[in-house]
Amino acid sequence: MKVAVVAHRRKVLGGGLGELRRRLEQAGAGEVDWREVPKSKKAPKQVRKAVEAGADLLFVWGGDGMVQRCVDTVAGTGVTVAIVPAGTANLFASALRIPRDIRAAVEIGLRGERVRYDLGKIDGEHFAVMAGAGFDAAMIEDADRRMKKRSGRFAYVRTALRHVRDEPVHTIVHLDDELWFEGPSTCLLLGNIGTISGGIKAFDDASPFDGRLEVGVATARGALQWARTVAAMATGRTDRSRFVRMGSARRVYAEFAEPVLLELDGGARKRVKRLEAEAVPAAVTVAVPRR
Known part of the structure; x- marks a missing residue:
């Protein structure tokens, strides 16, 4: 070896x-x-x-x-x-x-055991955990290296407070070639694995073995609506939030009325007006603890 x-x-x-x-x-x-x-x-x-x-x-x-x-x-x-x-x-x-x-x-x-995991893929680039456009990407971009080194995960909390009043962007989302969402949104999330920072389950049904991506569109705007949304996520009731719509697909296509920032697994990328994503089954082999 x-x-x-x-x-x-x-x-x-x-x-x-x-x-x-x-x-x-x-x-x-x-x-x-x-x-x-x-x-x-x-x-x-x-x-x-x-x-x-x-x-x-x-x-x-x-x-x-x-x-x-x-x-x-x-x-x-x-x-x-x-x-x-x-x-x-x-x-x-x-x-x-x-x-x-x-x-x-x-x-x-x-x-350890060798297990093949699904990955997500956006515009030719793979991700392992989650990709997002809008609020979460802006939050991540603001949490620069020095702030993260100084404050750790709290850096994301601080930068999130700067963006809770960001204006929504008109968004159109197709799942497996079917129109699924159209309207103003503040964040689009694509999940291969459901858990985000703090152990919060963003996608209760996400699995890296099902050949699908979980999809969430947030319409929350302002500190109160975002607080309610995060509280729903923290209690495992994300799909019951009035500010979130959730779905699942093998392929996702989204358009935005104006450019929004994209992030992959916590790394900010460029601003995009459209994105194409897909699940890639059994794309990578990872060493994990033996059961």
Whole structure:
């Protein structure tokens, strides 16, 4: 088994990358193809090089953004991804029950069960957890690196307060080629895995094994309506909120009256006036704890 590491060198966990090296050596990983990057968007190039060099097990050190860049690169290949959750948000790792512990993550990567997971895909780029356009993307973009380092997940709360009064945008959404929603909205979410920050279930029925994406459109506007919406999500009653409409599809097409910001797994992208998304069944193999 040829092992490679692609690490976001600015992310911190336990004894850092030095401990990861030691744990891999002690666990018998052999000669490791070691690669570090200063930011997640630099990861795909190094992942491709590692795969070309023969890696069949790829350890990814970082948060959801780093994991997203890496699974997007290896999707559809035979490479297994092993996550070492060293980011601010580690929603995919949490959903897979991978602890924030270097020794445990190494053991899972080397000897854990191999499971194939669905991914979502928007305009050619894969995501593992969730994609969004509108409110959540604007919130994420504002939580810059220094704020997240200083405040952790609270950074998202602070930036959310800046955007609760954002104006809605006229939105049209088709699910599997059928018109599903038309009207003003403040957020469009696409979920492959249902849980977001704070353990809140955004999509109660989301599964990374059903070949479908969960879809939610929020019409909440203002602090009170958003507070009611989040309260419904926190109590597991998202579909009962008057400010949320929920559905499910293999393919999603959306149009917006004006450009809105897009995010994939917590990483802000560009502003878009339309998007095309689909579920990609069994797209990536991930190492998870043995049952």
